[in-house]
Amino acid sequence: MARTDRKVSYSPTGKLADVTPEMAAAGVDAALRLLDGRWKMEILFQLFGGGVLRFSELERAIPAVSQKMLTQHLRELERDGLVTRTLHAQVPPRVDYALTAWGEALCPVLDALLDWAARRPAQPAPA
Structure with a gap:
């Protein structure tokens, strides 16, 4: 179960519960780009x-x-x-x-x- 009390930098409200699938995909994509090479x-x-x-x-x-x-x-x-x-x-x-x-x-x-x-x-x- 995801924690909803963690602050998430890419969420407009800073809460994990407010993260949309598009936001999550963009966040993971950005993280993977750091490791791309x-x-x-x-x-x-x-x-x-x-x-x-x-x-x-x-x-x-x-x-x-x-x-x-x-x-x-x-x-x-x-x-x-x-x-x-x-x-x-x-x-x-x-x-x-x-x-x-x-x-x-x-x-x-x-x-x-x-x-x-x-x-x-x-x-x-x-x-």
């Missing part, structure tokens, strides 16, 4: 658990991604508030990436999505 999920899963990784460590952990795409997705995740980028003033420059608190809050959501996907009913074979 070939490598974003892999980057997030590498950083879950409070991990702080350097660019080169992410590159090694996801060998199929190009430098260009890794840089692009990290910039988008940083722009959207899911990842922080820390530049250390040293030679050679060192850059660390970590999840923000909001990014860490995504972990249980993705775990629930994985659990949901694992419970998919078996599909009948085509005739």
Whole structure:
């Protein structure tokens, strides 16, 4: 059962009970657009658990991604508030990436999505 005492930012009254199907669909669509990208999920899963990784460590952990795409997705995740980028003033420059608190809050959501996907009913074979 949905909680009706939670404030919902995309509801005109701020109450979950007043959310229309169109509002809910738009909210979920906006959330999914934050995660849209070939490598974003892999980057997030590498950083879950409070991990702080350097660019080169992410590159090694996801060998199929190009430098260009890794840089692009990290910039988008940083722009959207899911990842922080820390530049250390040293030679050679060192850059660390970590999840923000909001990014860490995504972990249980993705775990629930994985659990949901694992419970998919078996599909009948085509005739």
